Amino acid sequence: MKILWFAVFWLGLTLSHVEGGVYDGFKIYELATKSRSTGVNLLLSELVKNESYYDLYSDNGAAAHIMVHPEAQPEFIELLTGHTLSYKIVNHDVGLTLRRQFETNRMLRNWYPYQGRLGTERYYSQEEINQYIEQLAQEHPSRVFIKTVGKSYEGRWLKTIRITNGDGRANKNVILMDGGFHAREWISPAAVVYAIGELVNNYEAHAQLLLDYDWVILPVVNADGYEYTQLSEDTRFWRKTRQPSSVECIGTDPNRNFGFHWNETGASSDPCAETYAGPRAFSEPEAIVVRDLIHSLADRGKMYLTVHSYGNYILYPWGYIDELPDTWEDLDEVGRAGGDAIKKATNTTYQVGCSTTLLYAAAGASDDYAFNAGFPISFTMELPAGGPDFFDPPASDIDRLVKETWVGIEAMARKVIEKYPLN
Numbered sequence: 001m002k003i004l005w006f007a008v009f010w011l012g013l014t015l016s017h018v019e020g021g022v023y024d025g026f027k028i029y030e031l032a033t034k035s036r037s038t039g040v041n042l043l044l045s046e047l048v049k050n051e052s053y054y055d056l057y058s059d060n061g062a063a064a065h066i067m068v069h070p071e072a073q074p075e076f077i078e079l080l081t082g083h084t085l086s087y088k089i090v091n092h093d094v095g096l097t098l099r100r101q102f103e104t105n106r107m108l109r110n111w112y113p114y115q116g117r118l119g120t121e122r123y124y125s126q127e128e129i130n131q132y133i134e135q136l137a138q139e140h141p142s143r144v145f146i147k148t149v150g151k152s153y154e155g156r157w158l159k160t161i162r163i164t165n166g167d168g169r170a171n172k173n174v175i176l177m178d179g180g181f182h183a184r185e186w187i188s189p190a191a192v193v194y195a196i197g198e199l200v201n202n203y204e205a206h207a208q209l210l211l212d213y214d215w216v217i218l219p220v221v222n223a224d225g226y227e228y229t230q231l232s233e234d235t236r237f238w239r240k241t242r243q244p245s246s247v248e249c250i251g252t253d254p255n256r257n258f259g260f261h262w263n264e265t266g267a268s269s270d271p272c273a274e275t276y277a278g279p280r281a282f283s284e285p286e287a288i289v290v291r292d293l294i295h296s297l298a299d300r301g302k303m304y305l306t307v308h309s310y311g312n313y314i315l316y317p318w319g320y321i322d323e324l325p326d327t328w329e330d331l332d333e334v335g336r337a338g339g340d341a342i343k344k345a346t347n348t349t350y351q352v353g354c355s356t357t358l359l360y361a362a363a364g365a366s367d368d369y370a371f372n373a374g375f376p377i378s379f380t381m382e383l384p385a386g387g388p389d390f391f392d393p394p395a396s397d398i399d400r401l402v403k404e405t406w407v408g409i410e411a412m413a414r415k416v417i418e419k420y421p422l423n
Helices: 005-008 038-047 072-083 094-111 126-139 187-201 203-210 222-230 285-297 326-346 366-373 395-419
Strands: 027-032 054-059 063-068 087-089 146-152 157-163 171-177 213-218 301-309 312-314 349-353 377-383
Touching: 005 203, 027 072, 027 285, 054 349, 063 072, 063 377, 072 187, 087 285, 087 377, 094 395, 126 146, 126 222, 126 326, 146 203, 146 285, 157 187, 157 285, 171 187, 171 222, 171 285, 171 395, 187 203, 187 213, 187 301, 187 326, 187 377, 187 395, 203 213, 301 395, 312 326, 326 349, 326 395
Parallel strands: 171 213, 171 301, 301 377, 312 349
Antiparallel strands: 027 063, 027 087, 054 063, 146 157, 157 213, 312 377
């Protein structure tokens, strides 16, 4: 039976209600889905409305993860015990793990400074990623082209890389891909950057992917938020943009800010909520950039892919309603090509299906918008969890995860090219 409260309260590890250091003593609990009744789910859904003490941020179909403030832990344990709910503590001190991770990341930045190439040894800044794609364009002037497509709220340049085979033919089909919608999901830009490297530097192996198709890629959508998460352990789990949304709260969920069924199911009108849809559709300059990209490419665009984490999902529309589009079988075929390829290569299982039916509602998201604008294939790809807080795969896992992700992306692209040949 679908547990609706997970769809409503995908809150994430918010920083809107905590100051620096308050993560000390926070614990993350894992609750088994099979041990919960509908009544208990409703009770917990009411409990986690108090974002100052509870953050629910996942349900993978088998278990849910909730971060709990130290002051609320006795009450929470009493609730679980009283309802005979099975649980385990999967992180005993979130603050401690965050400090350790940030120290490791600091050392890795010193050990692996940017020198014109991006490897998988560490996570890179948005500025370093921009420098990297510009360097690729300089090295491959006939195949790689950079375009500045806008600015973030804080003034960071948002740039796309267009990758071609260099034959100069115009009006090819297009695959549009982006990463970094949600600030804390560092593995997303890492996976997108790896895909860029494969298409550019390993061209011979992927020539078919570029014969009749160009790839247009925006590596980091939410540049301000992404940079903010790299300031300290106290900002690591910021999710939203950085444009003030009210006197008290900052940021909008850019993936609820698109003007297709904006601010409906799965989005919030509360400026302090993690899924805040914004004061109006396209209030965020970052969402406007993606919107304009979608429309500029919709006549040739065949697949839109936005990379997120976490959850092992390949999700397709609709996200605003619990219904399948008329062409859902085409979406499912392409998505399963990616999931099957990953399963065969690494034995990692991805669930493939309609966003609302399989996971949760998310009205105002970019995948619905692109699909409605004319992209016949449109996906949100949720990469696997990592690290003690699930949104934070350690640097040692980057190489494995980005290579695995590329297996799925390549397989989906090949299926799209087969289904939608150049006219």
